[in-house]
Amino acid sequence: xxxxxxxxxxxxxxxxxNLINSTEALDSIRSAAQQLINCFEHGxxxxxxxxxxxxxxxxxxxxxLTGRYRGNRRALPAIAISDAGHISCVSNDYxxxxxxxxxxxxxxxxxxxxxxxxxxxxxxxxxxxxEVAKQQGMNIISLTGKPHTSIGQHANIDVCTPGGxxxxxxxxxxxxxxxxxxxxxxxxxxxxxxxx
Numbered sequence: 001x002x003x004x005x006x007x008x009x010x011x012x013x014x015x016x017x018n019l020i021n022s023t024e025a026l027d028s029i030r031s032a033a034q035q036l037i038n039c040f041e042h043g044x045x046x047x048x049x050x051x052x053x054x055x056x057x058x059x060x061x062x063x064x065l066t067g068r069y070r071g072n073r074r075a076l077p078a079i080a081i082s083d084a085g086h087i088s089c090v091s092n093d094y095x096x097x098x099x100x101x102x103x104x105x106x107x108x109x110x111x112x113x114x115x116x117x118x119x120x121x122x123x124x125x126x127x128x129x130x131e132v133a134k135q136q137g138m139n140i141i142s143l144t145g146k147p148h149t150s151i152g153q154h155a156n157i158d159v160c161t162p163g164g165x166x167x168x169x170x171x172x173x174x175x176x177x178x179x180x181x182x183x184x185x186x187x188x189x190x191x192x193x194x195x196x
Contacts, residue, residue, distance in 0.1 A: 011164065011169065012169060012172055014164075015161075015162075015163040015164055015169045015172065015173055016172075016173065016176070018162070019161055019173055019176075024160075025159065025160065025161060028157055028158060028159045028160070029159055029177055029180060029181065030184075031157045032141045032157045032159050032181060033180070033181050033184035033185065035113060035139055035141060035156065035157060036113060036141070036181060036184075036185050037184070037185055037188050037189075039111060039112065039113045039139065040076055040077070040185065040189065042111050043111075044077075044109070044111040044112045044113065045077035045078060045079065045109075045112050045113075046061075046062065046065065046076075046077070046078040046079070046112070046113045046114075046115055047078075047079055047080075047081065047103070047104060047107060047108060047112060047113070047114050047115070047133075047138075048061050048062050048078065048079070048080045048081070048114075048115040048116075048117065049080065049081040049100040049103075049114070049115070049116060049117065049125075049126060049129055050116070050117030050118060050123070050126065051118070051123055051125065051126070053119075053167070053168075053171050054117040054118060054119060054123075054143075054171070054174070055080070055082055055117075057117050057143075057171065057174055057175060057178060058080040058081070058082065058115065058117050059080040059082050060175070060178065061078065061080070061115060061178045061181075061182070062078040062079055062080040063080075064178075064179075064182045065077075065078035065182065065185070066078055066079075069179075069182045069183065069186055070183070070186060070193050070194070071186075071190070071192075071193035072193075073186065073189070073190040073193060076185065076189075079107075081099070081100050081103045081104075081129075086099070086102075086103060087099045090102045090103075096125060097124045097125045097128055098125065098128060099125055100125050100126060100128065100129035101125070101128040101129045101131070101132040103129075104129050104132045104133050104136060104138070105132050105136070108132070108133055108136040108138045109136065109137070109138070110136065110137030110138065111137070111138070111139070112133075112136075112138045112139070113138060113139045113140070113141055114129060114130065114133040114138050114139070114140045114141070115141050115143070116129060116130055116133075116140060116141070116142045116143070116151055116154075116155065117142075117143045117144075117174065118142070118143075118144055118145075118149075118151050119144070119145040119167040119170040119171060119174070120144075120145065120146065120149070120167070121142070121144035121145065121146045121149025121150065121151045121152050121160075122149055122150055122151065123151065126151055127150055127151050127154065130142070130151055130154035130155065131154065134154065139156045140154060140155040140156050140157075141155060141156065141157050141158075141159065142154070142155035142157070142158045142159065143159050143161070143174050143177060143178075144158060144159070144160050144161075145160070145161060145162060145163055145167065145170030145173075145174075146160065146162060147160050147162065159177055161173035161174060161177060
């Protein structure tokens with residue numbers, strides 16, 4: 001058992017090293033952070049979505065912006081599509097593929113950002129949300145785990161973090177990217193919270 005424990009950690013370390021050494025990935029993270037900053041500077045909001053573990057990441061991303069990440073500061077407008085009433089209603093009336101797109105249709109405005117998370121980059125309901133977001137004049141940042149996916153191709157910026165064969169390694173990289181994006185936003189708007 002101890003060998004499999006160490007193997008899991010080494011595998012995770014390798015995935016992170018690959019991300020660190022990818023100029024393309026680092027550039028996309030920087031561009032995504034700037035797009036979030038531009039959105040907030042122009043009075044926009046972030047709407048995040050994803051399925052399963054990616055929904056948990058979408059919720060975590062939004063609550064770190066409306067709450068706080070490192071230090072006290074004013075709240076930033078972000079919401080995750082995770083309301084059970086909305087999801088069950090839309091699933092029942094329109095089908096599961098519409099749970100995110102209906103929310104985007106109702107709440108998305110030009111200049112807002114859809115933060116679309118999918119480890120496969122192929123989730124049909126996330127893709128449909130991207131299509132509607134584009135129609136609404138929103139910008140789209142996707143967080144995916146494979147290059148050249150349908151969701152990534154719909155995005156203004158695709159942050160792709162290939163983590164290997166399984167989704168859990170991708171999700172581990174996704175949470176790191178999410179924390180970096182939040183930190184970059186905070187460093188821009190609340191530099192007093194950072195000493196270095």
